[in-house]
Amino acid sequence: MHLGMINQRGIDQLNRQIKRPIITNADQSWHVFLPNAPSPFFGRDHFVVRVAELLLNRRHVTLCGPGGIGKTSLAKAVIHDSLIAERFRNRRFFTSFDGMDTTQISTRTVREQVCRAAGLDGRFNERWEEVMAFLTREDTILVIDNAEALAATRNADSMTRILDDLASSPSIVILVTTRSKYTFAPYLITQVVSVPTLEYKYAQETFEYLCPQQIPTDVIDELLHGVNNHPLSVNLLARLAAQHE
Numbered sequence: 194m195h196l197g198m199i200n201q202r203g204i205d206q207l208n209r210q211i212k213r214p215i216i217t218n219a220d221q222s223w224h225v226f227l228p229n230a231p232s233p234f235f236g237r238d239h240f241v242v243r244v245a246e247l248l249l250n251r252r253h254v255t256l257c258g259p260g261g262i263g264k265t266s267l268a269k270a271v272i273h274d275s276l277i278a279e280r281f282r283n284r285r286f287f288t289s290f291d292g293m294d295t296t297q298i299s300t301r302t303v304r305e306q307v308c309r310a311a312g313l314d315g316r317f318n319e320r321w322e323e324v325m326a327f328l329t330r331e332d333t334i335l336v337i338d339n340a341e342a343l344a345a346t347r348n349a350d351s352m353t354r355i356l357d358d359l360a361s362s363p364s365i366v367i368l369v370t371t372r373s374k375y376t377f378a379p380y381l382i383t384q385v386v387s388v389p390t391l392e393y394k395y396a397q398e399t400f401e402y403l404c405p406q407q408i409p410t411d412v413i414d415e416l417l418h419g420v421n422n423h424p425l426s427v428n429l430l431a432r433l434a435a436q437h438e
């Protein structure tokens with residue numbers, strides 16, 4: 194701004210900005226909750242690389258697929274990928290709306306969740322502009338897990354606006370997981386990655402990892418075939434088999 198153009202209003206505005214309390218790293222709790230890398234986790238190496246590359250190229254990514262297909266597991270693996278960890282370090286934040294009652298989700302709860310994911314007190318949601326300034330100050334990755342819950346709320350438009358705001362910052366990349374790609378945040382431009390079922394050999398590896406007892410291969414084949422190598426189903430079957438063998 195040309196100095197000659199500064200009037201009282203401009204001065205007031207600058208004054209407000211200077212006086213405004215600023216949220217800093219010191220406001221973060223010493224430990225930002227980050228979920229562990231998934232285990233067991235087989236057959237997704239190329240997906241991890243692909244999603245990490247997209248994120249490193251500053252693209253927002255949506256992992257899409259039916260319940261139990263492995264979206265959350267993939268997101269967890271991505272935030273622990275070495276290149277992602279190196280780039281974003283302690284600015285890797287994970288928030289989940291898994292199992293949340295959609296009637297209880299409001300703008301406030303979403304903001305609270307994002308604050309907590311960033312290691313901030315949930316009450317900072319009332320200082321959202323500052324939270325946004327904090328989030329956009331450094332390269333940050335934000336995982337929004339089970340985002341279909343946001344689309345199912347009464348005020349889905351407000352949710353979309355929060356996410357659009359975050360997504361519009363050049364320093365933030367967003368990794369969304371959702372069961373339904375069409376209903377979620379239509380303005381948030383993301384690269385959609387559909388998560389498929391496991392290849393047979395990896396379903397088999399998962400089964401054998403969780404159920405080390407000797408079970409005839411043709412029995413395992415039949416079980417896996419029956420659930421189409423669906424990761425959650427394979428996990429459940431293997432755990433059951435391990436208990437009953």
Ligand SMILES: Nc1ncnc2c1ncn2[C@@H]1O[C@H](COP(=O)(O)OP(=O)(O)OP(=O)(O)O)[C@@H](O)[C@H]1O
Pocket residue numbers: 231232233234235236237258259260261262263264265266267291339370372391399424425426428
């Ligand atoms: N690649 C994999 N190898 C072995 N097990 C896996 C793999 N991916 C996911 N699983 C297992 O499958 C189950 C479901 O995975 P996950 O929770 O990631 O699914 P999801 O797509 O996020 O489901 P939802 O839509 O319900 O949130 C978990 O028990 C997880 O450990």
Ligand SMILES: [Mg+2]
Pocket residue numbers: 264265266291338339370
């Ligand atoms: Mg999930």
